[in-house]
Amino acid sequence: xxxxxxxxxxxxxxxxxxxxxxxxxxxxxxxxxxxxxxxxxxxxxxxxxxxxxxxxxxxxxxxxxxxxxxxxxxxxxxxxxxxxxxxxxxxxxxxxxxxxxxxxxxxxxxxxxxxxxxxxxxxxxxxxxxxxxxxxxxxxxxxxxxxxxxxxxxxxxxxxxxxxxxxxxxxxxxxxxxxxxxxxxxxxxxxxxxxxxxxxxxxxxxxxxxxxxxxxxxxxxxxxxxxxxxxxxxxxxxxxxxxxxxxxxx
Amino acid sequence: xxxxxxxxxxxxxxxxxxxxxxxxxxxxxxxxxxxxxxxxxxxxxxxxxxxxxxxxxxxxxxxxxxxxxxxxxxxxxxxxxxxxxxxxxxxxxxxxxxxxxxxxxxxxxxxxxxxxxxxxxxxxxxxxxxxxxxxxxxxxxxxxxxxxxxxxxxxxxxxxxxxxxxxxxxxxxxxxxxxxxxxxxxxxxxxxxxxxxxxxxxxxxxxxxxxxxxxxxxxxxxxxxxxxxxxxxxxxxxxxxxxxxxxxxxxxxxxxxxxxxxxxxxxxxxxxxxxxxxxxxxxxxxxxxxxxxxxxxxxxxxxxxxxxxxxxxxxxxxxxxxxxxxxxxxxxxxxxxxxxxxxxxxxxxxxxxxxxxxxxxxxxxxxxxxxxxxxxxxxxxxxxxxxxxxxxxxxxxxxxxxxxxxxxxxxxxxxxxxxxxxxxxxxxxxxxxxxxxxxxxxxxxxxxx
Numbered sequence: 001x002x003x004x005x006x007x008x009x010x011x012x013x014x015x016x017x018x019x020x021x022x023x024x025x026x027x028x029x030x031x032x033x034x035x036x037x038x039x040x041x042x043x044x045x046x047x048x049x050x051x052x053x054x055x056x057x058x059x060x061x062x063x064x065x066x067x068x069x070x071x072x073x074x075x076x077x078x079x080x081x082x083x084x085x086x087x088x089x090x091x092x093x094x095x096x097x098x099x100x101x102x103x104x105x106x107x108x109x110x111x112x113x114x115x116x117x118x119x120x121x122x123x124x125x126x127x128x129x130x131x132x133x134x135x136x137x138x139x140x141x142x143x144x145x146x147x148x149x150x151x152x153x154x155x156x157x158x159x160x161x162x163x164x165x166x167x168x169x170x171x172x173x174x175x176x177x178x179x180x181x182x183x184x185x186x187x188x189x190x191x192x193x194x195x196x197x198x199x200x201x202x203x204x205x206x207x208x209x210x211x212x213x214x215x216x217x218x219x220x221x222x223x224x225x226x227x228x229x230x231x232x233x234x235x236x237x238x239x240x241x242x243x244x245x246x247x248x249x250x
Numbered sequence: 251x252x253x254x255x256x257x258x259x260x261x262x263x264x265x266x267x268x269x270x271x272x273x274x275x276x277x278x279x280x281x282x283x284x285x286x287x288x289x290x291x292x293x294x295x296x297x298x299x300x301x302x303x304x305x306x307x308x309x310x311x312x313x314x315x316x317x318x319x320x321x322x323x324x325x326x327x328x329x330x331x332x333x334x335x336x337x338x339x340x341x342x343x344x345x346x347x348x349x350x351x352x353x354x355x356x357x358x359x360x361x362x363x364x365x366x367x368x369x370x371x372x373x374x375x376x377x378x379x380x381x382x383x384x385x386x387x388x389x390x391x392x393x394x395x396x397x398x399x400x401x402x403x404x405x406x407x408x409x410x411x412x413x414x415x416x417x418x419x420x421x422x423x424x425x426x427x428x429x430x431x432x433x434x435x436x437x438x439x440x441x442x443x444x445x446x447x448x449x450x451x452x453x454x455x456x457x458x459x460x461x462x463x464x465x466x467x468x469x470x471x472x473x474x475x476x477x478x479x480x481x482x483x484x485x486x487x488x489x490x491x492x493x494x495x496x497x498x499x500x501x502x503x504x505x506x507x508x509x510x511x512x513x514x515x516x517x518x519x520x521x522x523x524x525x526x527x528x529x530x531x532x533x534x535x536x537x538x539x540x541x542x543x544x545x546x547x548x549x550x551x552x553x554x555x556x557x558x559x560x561x562x563x564x565x566x567x568x569x570x571x572x573x574x575x576x577x578x579x580x581x582x583x584x585x586x587x588x589x590x591x592x593x594x595x596x597x598x599x600x601x602x603x604x605x606x607x608x609x610x611x612x613x614x615x616x617x618x619x620x621x622x623x624x625x626x627x628x629x630x631x632x633x634x635x636x637x638x639x640x641x642x643x644x645x646x647x648x649x650x651x652x653x654x655x656x657x658x659x660x661x662x663x664x665x666x667x668x669x670x671x672x673x674x675x676x677x678x679x680x681x682x683x684x685x686x687x688x689x690x691x692x693x694x695x696x697x698x699x
Contacts, residue, residue: 050688135637
């Protein structure tokens with residue numbers, strides 16, 4: 001029974017990413033490598049951040065403002081990293097295109113570019129879920145559960161799995177948005193991503209209030225849905241543009 | 251729409267990474283289930299070659315532990331070096347059969363006793379109702395098939411790869427029973443040993459590899475081959491038929507085994523010319539055993555593969571095809587025939603692309619030792635926390651990736667342990683010391699970003 005609960009929490013946090021992985025990523029080895037690389041990058045960013053913040057830990061869990069600073073710096077750092085990732089991706093795209101020319105295969109399609117972005121985002125998201133939620137789930141496989149005082153209605157594991165799911169969604173699709181924004185020089189998309197990330201991070205501060213998770217989690221999911229809608233619209237727009245352009249060529 | 255290049259890049263890397271991942275996953279699961287059950291009972295100290303000198307107890311001071319661990323690692327590495335040199339000497343004087351039989355024996359021993367004991371503890375832990383005779387029969391069958399699959403040619407490659415992973419899991423699970431300090435020092439020592447043994451002039455592994463390649467023989471050692479299985483080719487579009495043929499040739503009757511293997515191998519050669527260099531050795535090797543049985547085909551194969559050795563892959567394809575047709579005629583299987591033709595066409599377009607691919611014209615082989623020690627690291631990390639497991643896994647896999655890229659750049663045998671082990675240990679301690687308090691501190695306050 002408890003094992004079932006543990007697996008349930010895991011699937012709650014990672015189920016959508018798992019299906020995404022199997023349906024899109026797993027067929028193309030290169031995308032798997034992208035996911036791994038991006039997961040590693042996120043892990044490194046987390047280690048650097050924790051190295052910086054290690055001196056100030058443990059923070060008092062009564063005051064909230066040190067945590068606010070922590071979130072702002074972390075989000076800032078990770079968004080900076082995203083720009084770096086974009087540069088690396090640009091170079092990679094050139095290499096891949098050159099390679100495709102050499103083997104006389106078509107260059108990267110628009111869908112391929114988006115899939116690479118998706119794989120990059122998925123890596124970030126999965127890393128987030130794994131380190132913030134899954135690694136704390138070990139006790140959930142045992143014969144007990146755990147509640148924290150501020151959110152006494154729901155078990156801690158369930159809450160963290162829910163939050164992780166929201167963040168996985170945000171991370172995964174904001175990478176697609178960001179890469180498209182950079183590629184097209186679209187300022188709105190470029191600023192949309194850090195804004196969503198920061199707001200989502202700040203929303204988790206609501207959990208500090210007693211019983212705050214009841215409000216915090218819906219807002220977080222609002223953010224996730226917003227990201228999804230924006231990403232879907234943008235992808236649809238670009239695909240139709242692309243198709244009409246191809247239609248003009250022929 | 252033509253398939254994009256995303257589908258063809260990195261196949262080889264994934265082909266190596268996925269068995270390593272599976273091996274690590276199994277070890278972590280085993281360590282998790284078994285360590286939780288045996289923690290209550292007094293840990294029976296095992297004595298192996300790895301802790302001959304010093305037996306770690308938790309009451310010792312850190313300096314004592316460190317000294318003892320260093321001594322243990324030193325003894326173990328010296329031991330391994332001696333064994334490897336012995337192997338080189340035996341191989342140099344052509345005791346190949348002895349070596350192979352020794353490998354078979356040790357496989358039997360590992361699967362039977364070490365695997366058996368793990369099997370028993372799993373049965374105990376989950377209290378599976380099995381009587382001793384059934385258990386013995388199962389274990390014996392498992393072991394015998396494993397021994398047969400190690401060096402004999404009639405076995406499907408999937409089975410062989412599966413058993414390699416099994417061996418890795420079993421040995422690694424045993425190694426995780428070593429005391430903590432000894433494990434860490436031992437891993438570092440082995441990484442350094444691997445570096446020296448493969449790269450330094452006169453290093454035993456270097457000698458062994460060079461000897462094997464100069465003789466055009468398979469290495470008489472337990473090595474995982476990432477030769478793509480038939481089913482792995484599914485994604486490249488011509489899957490359905492290929493899968494069918496593969497399925498047919500795997501389930502043929504015993505008399506036809508050698509024959510159908512021949513045809514399967516031939517088509518495999520076709521499909522992945524980047525594997526030719528290594529592959530030719532294998533096939534050549536197999537031919538020897540087949541010659542008596544099939545003089546005609548054997549002869550043809552011989553011709554075909556000798557000529558295909560160099561860069562004239564186009565020619566080899568033709569010869570290949572011809573002999574495959576002969577085989578096929580005997581089997582009266584029109585499917586195979588069709589496949590060959592289709593393949594030839596496909597292959598012309600693919601060839602030059604494949605050669606420029608990340609991995610230069612060699613099948614990737616990974617020693618079983620690498621499997622074992624990656625898994626030992628992850629298994630040891632699993633005894634601390636899940637977080638360290640994930641970090642170590644990522645570090646090791648990325649290290650493996652770096653090694654594979656280096657392999658493509660250098661084009662020679664490389665040690666697979668040093669980069670991965672260094673990264674793994676680094677990430678383990680970084681995670682344990684820096685990241686864990688940070689993440690636990692924020693996550694238990696339901697803060698995430």
